[in-house]
Amino acid sequence: MKVESPASPAQLAEFMRDCQNANQRIELAGARSKARMGGPIADPDVRIETKQLNHVLAYDPRDLTISVEAGMRYSDLTALLKEKKQFLPIEPPFSNEATIGGILATHSSGHRRRLFGTVRDLVIGLEFATLQGRTVQSGGMVVKNVAGLDFAKLLTGSFGTLAAITKVNFKLTPAPMGSKTFLYQNASASEVFAKRNLILKSVLQPASIDVLNPGAAATLGLPARFSILVEALGSEKVLNRYQSELAGFQAFDNDIWNGIREFTPNWLKGHPNGHVLKLSTQLMQMEKVITALPENYAAIGRAGNGILYVHTPAAATIPTGVKGAIEFSPAQRQPAEQLWPTPGNDLPLMQKIKHYFDPNSLLNPGRLYGRI
Amino acid sequence: MSSTVSDVSSKKHAFPAAARQELIALLGERAVLDRREDLTLYEYDGGVDKHRPDMVVFPKTAEQVKKVVDLARKHHLQFVGRGAGTGLSGGVIPRCGGLMVSFARMNQIEKIDLENERTEVQSGVVNLDVTLAVQTNGYFFAPDPSSQRACTIGGNVAENAGGPHTLAYGVTTNHVMGLDVVMPDGSHFQTGGLEQDLPGLDLTGIITGSEGTMALVAGAKLRLMRQPELVKTVLAIYNTTKDAADTVSEITARSITPVAVEMLDGEMLRMVEEATHAGYPMDAQAVLLIEMEGLREAVEEQVEQVRLACEACHCREFRIAKDAAERDLLWKGRKNAFGAVGRLSPFYYVQDGVVPRTRITETLLEIYRIGEKYGLKISNIFHAGDGNMHPIILFDARIPGQLKAAQLAGDEILSYCISVGGSITGEHGVGMEKMELMTKQFSEDTLDTIKDFKNLFDPECRLNPGKLLPLGKCCGEIHQQAGTEY
Ligand SMILES: Cc1cc2nc3c(=O)[nH]c(=O)nc-3n(C[C@H](O)[C@H](O)[C@H](O)COP(=O)(O)OP(=O)(O)OC[C@H]3O[C@@H](n4cnc5c(N)ncnc54)[C@H](O)[C@@H]3O)c2cc1C
Numbered sequence: 001m002k003v004e005s006p007a008s009p010a011q012l013a014e015f016m017r018d019c020q021n022a023n024q025r026i027e028l029a030g031a032r033s034k035a036r037m038g039g040p041i042a043d044p045d046v047r048i049e050t051k052q053l054n055h056v057l058a059y060d061p062r063d064l065t066i067s068v069e070a071g072m073r074y075s076d077l078t079a080l081l082k083e084k085k086q087f088l089p090i091e092p093p094f095s096n097e098a099t100i101g102g103i104l105a106t107h108s109s110g111h112r113r114r115l116f117g118t119v120r121d122l123v124i125g126l127e128f129a130t131l132q133g134r135t136v137q138s139g140g141m142v143v144k145n146v147a148g149l150d151f152a153k154l155l156t157g158s159f160g161t162l163a164a165i166t167k168v169n170f171k172l173t174p175a176p177m178g179s180k181t182f183l184y185q186n187a188s189a190s191e192v193f194a195k196r197n198l199i200l201k202s203v204l205q206p207a208s209i210d211v212l213n214p215g216a217a218a219t220l221g222l223p224a225r226f227s228i229l230v231e232a233l234g235s236e237k238v239l240n241r242y243q244s245e246l247a248g249f250q251a252f253d254n255d256i257w258n259g260i261r262e263f264t265p266n267w268l269k270g271h272p273n274g275h276v277l278k279l280s281t282q283l284m285q286m287e288k289v290i291t292a293l294p295e296n297y298a299a300i301g302r303a304g305n306g307i308l309y310v311h312t313p314a315a316a317t318i319p320t321g322v323k324g325a326i327e328f329s330p331a332q333r334q335p336a337e338q339l340w341p342t343p344g345n346d347l348p349l350m351q352k353i354k355h356y357f358d359p360n361s362l363l364n365p366g367r368l369y370g371r372i
Numbered sequence: 373m374s375s376t377v378s379d380v381s382s383k384k385h386a387f388p389a390a391a392r393q394e395l396i397a398l399l400g401e402r403a404v405l406d407r408r409e410d411l412t413l414y415e416y417d418g419g420v421d422k423h424r425p426d427m428v429v430f431p432k433t434a435e436q437v438k439k440v441v442d443l444a445r446k447h448h449l450q451f452v453g454r455g456a457g458t459g460l461s462g463g464v465i466p467r468c469g470g471l472m473v474s475f476a477r478m479n480q481i482e483k484i485d486l487e488n489e490r491t492e493v494q495s496g497v498v499n500l501d502v503t504l505a506v507q508t509n510g511y512f513f514a515p516d517p518s519s520q521r522a523c524t525i526g527g528n529v530a531e532n533a534g535g536p537h538t539l540a541y542g543v544t545t546n547h548v549m550g551l552d553v554v555m556p557d558g559s560h561f562q563t564g565g566l567e568q569d570l571p572g573l574d575l576t577g578i579i580t581g582s583e584g585t586m587a588l589v590a591g592a593k594l595r596l597m598r599q600p601e602l603v604k605t606v607l608a609i610y611n612t613t614k615d616a617a618d619t620v621s622e623i624t625a626r627s628i629t630p631v632a633v634e635m636l637d638g639e640m641l642r643m644v645e646e647a648t649h650a651g652y653p654m655d656a657q658a659v660l661l662i663e664m665e666g667l668r669e670a671v672e673e674q675v676e677q678v679r680l681a682c683e684a685c686h687c688r689e690f691r692i693a694k695d696a697a698e699r700d701l702l703w704k705g706r707k708n709a710f711g712a713v714g715r716l717s718p719f720y721y722v723q724d725g726v727v728p729r730t731r732i733t734e735t736l737l738e739i740y741r742i743g744e745k746y747g748l749k750i751s752n753i754f755h756a757g758d759g760n761m762h763p764i765i766l767f768d769a770r771i772p773g774q775l776k777a778a779q780l781a782g783d784e785i786l787s788y789c790i791s792v793g794g795s796i797t798g799e800h801g802v803g804m805e806k807m808e809l810m811t812k813q814f815s816e817d818t819l820d821t822i823k824d825f826k827n828l829f830d831p832e833c834r835l836n837p838g839k840l841l842p843l844g845k846c847c848g849e850i851h852q853q854a855g856t857e858y
Contacts, residue, residue: 134817153577174627203601280567
C-alpha cells in the first residue's frame with residue numbers, strides 16, 4: 001500500500017483524481033484514531049493522509065470565526081482558541097489525536113451538545129476534494145449563508161465515502177466565565193430520569209445532561225448506580241442559581257467530563273473485543289432502552305438529546321425496535337445487516353449520491369456501516 | 373458523469389387537456405385553478421420577477437403530491453412547489469410556466485409531542501402557527517422570519533430561512549429533524565426522523581436550503597425549544613450610523629451573546645416610526661434593537677454588559693423595554709418594516725448580503741455610496757448580529773431605467789459583500805435573482821457539482837427549472853429572459 005501525505009488541498013485533489021484514473025482503492029486518514037469505527041476499512045491501494053494539512057487559514061477573533069485545514073488536530077485548535085478566550089464546544093472522543101476532518105466525517109460529538117449542538121451546527125463552511133479532482137465549496141466565512149447547496153451537511157457523518165474534506169470554517173463561542181458540575185445518583189433509573197425530566201421542563205439551560213447506567217458509573221469510579229450529571233456554564237451568580245434549583249444534586253468535580261469524553265476510547269483500549277453501540281432514541285424512550293441493557297454493559301446517554309452510547313465487552317447487536325448503528329467494533333467487523341440493521345426507505349437515495357461521487361466504489365468503500 | 377440536460381424552452385404550448393382532466397379527477401374541481409384571472413395571483417412572490425403558471429393545484433396529502441408528480445411526469449410538465457409566496461428571490465416563480473403545486477391546503481399540525489420536544493407538520497403550515505400551538509405550554513419553534521405570520525414551513529425549509537433570533541438559536545436547518553419528500557422522479561420517502569444522529573448521509577441537511585429545486589417537501593419533523601425564563605429588549609439610539617455599527621463588533625468582542633441584534637438606519641427608522649409609532653426617535657441616525665434571553669441572572673448580567681458596549685460606542689440613549697407591551701411595540705416596528713417602506717415607495721428591492729461582523733460599518737458606508745451613484749435612496753434594516761445586511765433599494769418602476777438601476781445597485785452591493793469575505797445571500801436564497809452572481813462567490817468546480825447534483829435527481833429538469841445557478845450552468849435552457857413587466 002502506498003501512503004500519500006499531500007501538502008496542500010490542491011495536491012490532495014490531484015491525488016484523488018489520479019487514484020480514480022488508476023482505479024485504485026483509497027483509505028482517507030486523519031490521525032487514524034478511529035480505526036475501529038464504522039465499517040471495515042477495505043484493503044486499500046493508497047492511503048491519503050491529511051496530517052500535513054494542519055494550518056490555520058484565517059482567524060480574526062473579533063469575528064468569532066476560524067478557518068482551518070482538515071488535518072489540524074482538535075487539541076491544537078482548542079489550545080489556540082483558549083488563548084483568545086474562545087472555544088469550540090465539540091468535546092469529541094479521542095480529543096488529543098482527532099483531526100477536524102475526522103471529527104466531521106464521523107460526526108463525532110460530545111456532552112455539550114444539548115446547548116451547542118454538534119459540528120453539524122457549528123460548521124459555517126467547508127471545502128472538499130472529489131475523485132474527479134474538483135475542489136468544491138460549501139458555505140463560507142460568515143455565520144449566516146444560504147448561497148449554494150449545503151454540501152457541508154452531506155459530508156458531515158459521511159465517513160469519507162463521498163469526498164475528502166480539506167478545509168473547515170467554524171463559528172466560535174466566547175469561553176464561558178465558569179462551569180459547575182452536579183451529580184445525582186439513585187439505584188432506580190426512574191428516579192434519575194424523573195430528575196432529568198424536571199430539568200427539561202424547567203427554564204434551566206444546562207450545557208450537558210448525561211445519564212450513566214451503573215456499569216458506566218463504576219467505570220468512572222463512582223458508586224455503581226444510575227447517575228445523572230449536569231454541567232452548567234456562566235458566571236458565579238448563574239452557577240449559584242443552578243445549585244439552588246437542582247435539589248438533591250451534589251456539586252461534583254468538573255474533571256469527570258474528561259472521563260466522559262474519553263469513555264469510549266478508554267473502553268476500547270480495555271476491551272479488544274468490545275463493541276460500542278450508538279443508539280438514537282427519543283428523549284422519553286431512553287429510560288426503557290437503558291434499563292433493558294445487561295449489567296455488564298456500560299451506557300452513557302446524552303439525556304437532553306436522546307443519543308445513547310452502549311459499551312459492551314464482546315459482540316452485541318442493536319436492540320430490536322431501536323434505531324442506531326454499531327459505532328465501534330473489533331477489526332473483524334460484523335456484516336452490514338448488523339452494523340446498521342434498519343436503514344430507512346431513503347437508503348437508495350444515499351446510494352445514488354455515493355454512486356455519483358464515487359462510481360467505482362474506490363473511496364473508503366463500506367466505511368459507512370458497511371452499507372455505503 | 374455525463375449530464376443529460378433537456379431542453380426546457382418556455383415556448384408556449386397548450387396545457388395538455390388530458391393532464392387537466394386527470395388532475396381534476398385526482399384532486400377535485402375545486403383543487404385546480406387555471407383561469408387566467410386566478411393564475412395572475414400566482415405569478416409573483418415578494419421579489420421583483422414575474423411569470424404565470426399554467427395551472428395551480430392544491431393537494432391535501434403527501435400521497436396526492438406524489439400522484440401529482442407522477443401525472444406531471446407522464447404529461448412532460450414542469451412543476452414548482454409554492455408555500456405562501458413570500459419568498460424574496462423569485463424562488464417560486466414558474467419561469468417556464470407549467471404546474472404549480474400549492475401547499476396551502478396542507479396546513480395540518482399532525483402531532484405535537486412536547487416531552488420529546490418535537491412536532492410533525494404538513495409543509496403548508498404557517499411558521500407562526502407552530503409556535504402559537506405550543507406557546508401556552510412554554511415552548512416555541514425557533515426560526516422566526518419577519519414574514520412568519522404568512523410564510524410556510526415548506527418555504528422555510530426550501531430557503532433555510534432565518535430571522536432575528538437565529539443569531540442565538542440557528543436557522544431552519546438546525547431545527548428540522550426529518551422531511552417527508554417527493555422527488556422529481558416521483559419517489560416518495562422520509563429522510564431523518566424524530567431522533568438525532570440517525571446513521572447514513574444527512575439528506576435532510578442537503579435538501580434543506582436547496583430552494584425548492586431538489587424535492588417537494590410534503591411534511592417536516594421539527595424540534596421545539598423551551599421558552600426562556602426572562603426576555604429583555606433594549607433600544608440603543610445613536611447619532612451616527614458608524615457608532616451603531618461599531619457597537620455590533622464591540623458586543624462580539626466583549627463576548628456578549630444576545631439572541632438578537634437588529635439595526636435600523638435613520639432613513640429606515642423614520643419610515644417605520646411614521647407607520648407604526650413604535651417609539652423610535654425621529655432625529656436619530658440609527659438604532660439597535662437588542663434582545664437577551666435566558667436565565668434571569670444571565671440576562672440581567674448581559675443587559676449590563678450590553679449597556680457598557682453601547683456606551684463605549686457613544687450611544688445617545690439606552691432604553692430597556694419595561695414590559696411585554698413595550699417590547700412588542702419595539703418588535704412591531706421591526707417586523708412591519710417592509711410594510712412601512714411600501715407606504716412611501718411603490719417599489720422596493722430588498723437585498724440580503726452577508727459580511728463578517730467586523731465589516732458592517734464599512735459595508736454600510738459603501739451601500740450609501742452606491743445609492744448616491746445610482747441616484748437611489750437605500751435604507752437599511754437588518755440582522756446586524758450575524759452580519760446579514762438588508763439594504764432596501766427604493767425605486768419607481770414607472771420611471772424608465774429605475775428598475776435596471778436598482779438591480780445594478782443591488783448587484784454592486786452584493787459584489788462588495790463578496791469582496792470582504794461575505795455572501796450574496798444570508799436567508800432569502802439565490803432564486804432567479806442572484807444566479808449570475810454565483811460565479812463571483814463560487815468556483816467553477818463548485819457550480820459544476822451543484823449542477824450535477826440537481827441533474828442526479830432531476831435529469832429531465834422538471835422541478836423548478838432555471839434557478840440557483842447562472843444561466844448556461846442551470847438545469848435546462850431558458851430561452852425567456854427573466855424580467856419584470858409593469
Ligand atoms: C416582509 C417579509 C419579511 C421577510 N423576512 C424574512 C426573514 O426575516 N428571514 C428569512 O429567511 N426570510 C424572510 N423573508 C423571505 C420569505 O418569507 C422566506 O424565504 C420564506 O421562507 C418563504 O416561505 P413561503 O412559504 O412564502 O415560500 P414561497 O415564497 O412560496 O417559496 C419559496 C421557495 O420555496 C419553495 N417551496 C415552498 N414550499 C415548498 C414545498 N412544500 N416543497 C418544496 N419547495 C417549496 C418554492 O418553490 C420557492 O422556491 C421575508 C419576506 C417578506 C415578504
